[in-house]
Amino acid sequence: MKRRTVHLVFGVMSLCCAGIALERGLRLQRTEGLNAEIAHIAAAAVAKDASPAPVSAPRELQLAQALALSKAGAHDAALKGYAALIQAGERDPIAQQALFNLGNMYLRQGMAQEAGALPLFELGKQRLRDLLRASPQDWDARYNLERALRLAPEDHEAFSAEQQPAHEQRRVRVPGFVAGDLP
Structure with missing residues (x-):
């Protein structure tokens, strides 16, 4: 037994x-x-007129195809591939890598252009900020965001002057109270 x-x-x-x-x-x-x-x-070799990997392909292959398109200079097709990965994943590691690569692609495009690069820098910074909201411990994204902020600094004075309301708009008026009633 x-x-x-x-x-x-x-x-x-x-x-x-x-x-x-x-x-x-x-x-x-x-x-x-x-x-x-x-x-x-x-x-x-990826041609400039190539298309991103189909949605039925594994996500790893879609990311590799989008990265190859980005390196080849087919930025519109790479953007479509990255966007499909970001929308399909709820911040899984592949979607986070796609956000990182998309932000870097915008920054590289901005550095390559001499005129009209500011919108590309802003898009790149926004993608990196989106990634940092989802994954604050990503030090590569932090570093790239800092580099982007050094290349295209933000004018905080312009934002703060526009966002602050005039002094009269901040005054609270309560019916039934006289201006000297409250401390």
């Missing part, structure tokens, strides 16, 4: 270990396949 119980426990433990090993093997095979496809995307 005792021997049968020991063999039964050993059999159950062996089946559990085999199941875990099978699951890990399948996950490794899937990851190796994704890595091979990402390496193929990175090695292939």
Whole structure:
């Protein structure tokens, strides 16, 4: 009786270990396949008129395709790819990486242009701020935002003068009270 119980426990433990090993093997095979496809995307020359990866493709491949499009200079197609990743994910790591890459793409475009670069810097800073709201511990995004703020500083005086209401608008008037009643 005792021997049968020991063999039964050993059999159950062996089946559990085999199941875990099978699951890990399948996950490794899937990851190796994704890595091979990402390496193929990175090695292939991307044309400027290329389109982003289809939505049915794994999110990792969509991110790799959008990054390749961005590096090739097809910024409109890369923007579509990044936007699809950001909208589809609720701030998962791939959506956060897409936000980071999108912000960097805008900043690189702004640095490449001499005239009219300010809107691109503002878009890049906004994307990096969105990322930092979702993930405040992202030091790469903090660093890039600081660099963007040094390249295109914000004029706080202009904002504060416009946002402050006139002195008369701040005065509170309460019916039934005379101006000297309240301290």
